[in-house]
Amino acid sequence: MSGLLAIRFVEAKGGCAGMGRLGSIIGALVLACASAASAAAPGLPGIQTPFVGLKPVASFKVGATADWVAITPDAVWVGATGPFSVQRIDPRTNRETDKVELPGEPCAGLATGFGALWVPVCGDHPGLARIDLATRKLTAVTPLPAVLAEAGIAAGGDSLWLPLDAKGTFARLDPKTGRLRQTLALPAGSYNPLFAGGVVWVTGYDSDRLTAVDPVRGVVLGEAPTGPHPRFLAAGAGAIWTLNQGDGTVSRVAMADRRPVATISLGLPGHGGDIAFGDGRVFVTLSGVPLTTVRAADNRPLRQWVGPGGDSLRVGHGAVWLTDYKGGRIDRFPLARVKP
Numbered sequence: 001m002s003g004l005l006a007i008r009f010v011e012a013k014g015g016c017a018g019m020g021r022l023g024s025i026i027g028a029l030v031l032a033c034a035s036a037a038s039a040a041a042p043g044l045p046g047i048q049t050p051f052v053g054l055k056p057v058a059s060f061k062v063g064a065t066a067d068w069v070a071i072t073p074d075a076v077w078v079g080a081t082g083p084f085s086v087q088r089i090d091p092r093t094n095r096e097t098d099k100v101e102l103p104g105e106p107c108a109g110l111a112t113g114f115g116a117l118w119v120p121v122c123g124d125h126p127g128l129a130r131i132d133l134a135t136r137k138l139t140a141v142t143p144l145p146a147v148l149a150e151a152g153i154a155a156g157g158d159s160l161w162l163p164l165d166a167k168g169t170f171a172r173l174d175p176k177t178g179r180l181r182q183t184l185a186l187p188a189g190s191y192n193p194l195f196a197g198g199v200v201w202v203t204g205y206d207s208d209r210l211t212a213v214d215p216v217r218g219v220v221l222g223e224a225p226t227g228p229h230p231r232f233l234a235a236g237a238g239a240i241w242t243l244n245q246g247d248g249t250v251s252r253v254a255m256a257d258r259r260p261v262a263t264i265s266l267g268l269p270g271h272g273g274d275i276a277f278g279d280g281r282v283f284v285t286l287s288g289v290p291l292t293t294v295r296a297a298d299n300r301p302l303r304q305w306v307g308p309g310g311d312s313l314r315v316g317h318g319a320v321w322l323t324d325y326k327g328g329r330i331d332r333f334p335l336a337r338v339k340p
Helices: 003-012 016-039
Strands: 048-050 058-061 065-072 075-081 085-090 095-101 111-113 116-122 127-132 137-143 154-156 159-163 169-173 180-185 190-196 199-204 209-214 219-225 230-236 239-244 249-254 260-265 274-278 281-286 289-295 300-306 313-316 319-324 329-334
Touching: 065 111, 065 313, 065 319, 065 329, 075 319, 095 137, 159 190, 159 199, 190 230, 199 230, 209 230, 230 274, 239 274, 274 313, 281 313, 281 319, 289 319
Parallel strands: 048 300, 111 154, 154 190
Antiparallel strands: 058 329, 065 075, 075 085, 085 095, 111 116, 116 127, 127 137, 154 159, 159 169, 169 180, 190 199, 199 209, 209 219, 230 239, 239 249, 249 260, 274 281, 281 289, 289 300, 313 319, 319 329
C-alpha cells in the first residue's frame, strides 16, 4: 500500500485514533515511507532551488527522447529517438536546420573532428555513423562488432578512439577509411574517452581510474585514481573532471601530471547524467537534478536546480544546452542566467 493510499484509507475511517492498532501500524508505515523518501533525495539541499525557475531562451522538441550533445563553431547537435536521428540547431537564429536520420539509436556520446560528426549507433547492425559537417549528410556507417550504450567516442591525433567491449578492448580507427589501426588493452570498463590537451583520457568504470593514452604512439601514459565508477568526463582549467556514478562525486585530476586534486561531493549517485565545462565552471546534470554548477577556482558547488528534466549537456555559444531525456527536448540557458 502506498503512503497516499494509506493516508486516504485512514481519513475515510476517521483517523488513526479510531482504528486502534491497525491505524498505528499504517501511520508508522506512512512515516517510514516519508522518512525513506526524504533520505533518498539526491543532491545538496543547502544549495538547491526549483528548476522551474530557470527559464530557457529557446526550447527544441527533437523526438521521443533527447540525448547526447555536441558543439561545433557554428552549430549544436543533439541525438534523438522517434525517429533515430541527430539534429542540428543554429545558435545564431535558434532554429533547427537539419535532421539526419540514422540506421539505429544514437546510444553513446558524440564527437566532432576530421570534418565530421561521429555517432555510435546501437541496434541490429552496430556501427559508427559519419555525418559530414559541411553537407550535413550521412556519408558512411562503419560496421563494428558492438557499440556499448552509454559509452562514447573521441577524435584526436590522427584517429578515432572508442571501446569495443566491457573487458577494456579499445579501438583506434582511421577516420578516412574506418579501418582498425590498433587495439589497446585498457582496464575493464573503460567506456568513455575524451581528447584534451593532446591526450586521450578514458574513464574506467570498473577500475575507478582515469587512463591517459598517447594518441601518436598509441601507448598508455599513466593512470590516476578517481571516485567510484567514473563515467562521463570533461576538460577545463587544466584538469579532467569525472562524474563518478558510484557515489555522485566529481573528481578533479590535473592534466599536467595526472595528479588527483580534489573530490567534490554533489550527492548525485546513479545511472546516467553528464558533465561539461565552460565559463570557469563545471556543469553536471542528472535526471531529477537537471543542473548543478561547481566553481573551478575553489572546487565549490554553487547551485543545484531540482525538478523534472536533465540527462546530457554541453556548454557553448554563450549558453548551457541541456536535454530533457524523457521530454525529448533540448533547452538553451544563457550562461548569464545560470548564476548562484
